[in-house]
Amino acid sequence: MSLRSSPLPPAGVSPDRLVRPELLGLSGYHVADAGGLIKLDAMENPHGLPGPLREELGRIAATATMNRYPDPQAQALKTALMVAFGVPQREMLLLGNGSDELIQILAMSVARPGATVLAPEPSFSMYRLIAMWCGLRYVGVPLRADFSLDAAAFVAAIERERPALTFLAYPNNPTGNLFETDAIEAILAAAPGLVVIDEAYHAYAQTSWLDRVPSEPGLVVLRTLSKLGLAGLRIGVLIAQAQWVAEFDKLRLPYNLNVLSQLFATRLLGETALFAAQIQSILDERTRLASALGTLRGVHVYPSQANFLLFRVAHAERVFDGLRARRVLIRKLLGSHPLLADCLRVTVGTPGENDMFLDAMQELLK
């Protein structure tokens, strides 16, 4: 018998025979190529770090032991996060490679046969995608036309679907608004499973449900350092009662936060004045951008508590393409949900980037 492998794969081995059928039908999360473009599509903080701080990070990187695995518990980073976010107990914290990973851990942890994930729509598309990856049923509950949460419809959906996991982005992406406190209270009271309040844009909204975690057994709060200004480090933070964190932690891959991310984030969380100034500049620009955009012909801008603006404009596809031709990349939402017809989303950039966006918009809409 020859040990040489056959040049052809054994008959029958192909993705369509092996991969789960629901995955074959999915398209992955699409990230546009931003090469050479003014990048206003992904809710990043446009301000980098000042030179001396970057140089200090270089020196910190030189101390990193890259031949060793990182601290699996990321203890120093957890200490810094407890201070930065006001988390009372270390055992209430779980860290992820971005909050995307934490959403995946949450979904995996409840993925019993027939379990359901519920979320308002439109909202962050990863809730639906990850639910499908984990073999969960996903049910979306439409927001009202003004993107507010219809508490009665949502509570009715909770009673009908009995979700194991309910996601509420606060503020919501891509709409930018904060859901009403009363509506969230009603959802917390009705939900038979976990309610995840995803505070990815907390830095810009400055309102939170974190203080409620100790008294709400089923409440999970998610945060991320991405929108604050450290998207490249990929650090997501989950805060829940310790009994939940102990279970979720069993699904976390060992060493999910690399050594450089841990070192840099631990150091940078001390830079409160720097980030506060950057956030203030983004909030000022959000106000300026919203009012300038609102004066353009045929543009309707939605109120935002995040670092982006959702707007509606006739011929949105043409506007998106026109912006791209002028080297400005924003996010196209039309086609992703019926409530988002003619909608585009722009991330608040630096004053210069916002001017380029506004100039391009003016030219396209005149």
Ligand SMILES: Cc1ncc(COP(=O)(O)O)c(C=O)c1O
């Ligand atoms: C509501 C919401 N949650 C989570 C994320 C993912 O953030 P991270 O970079 O921490 O994975 C995003 C990113 O756009 C988001 O909008």
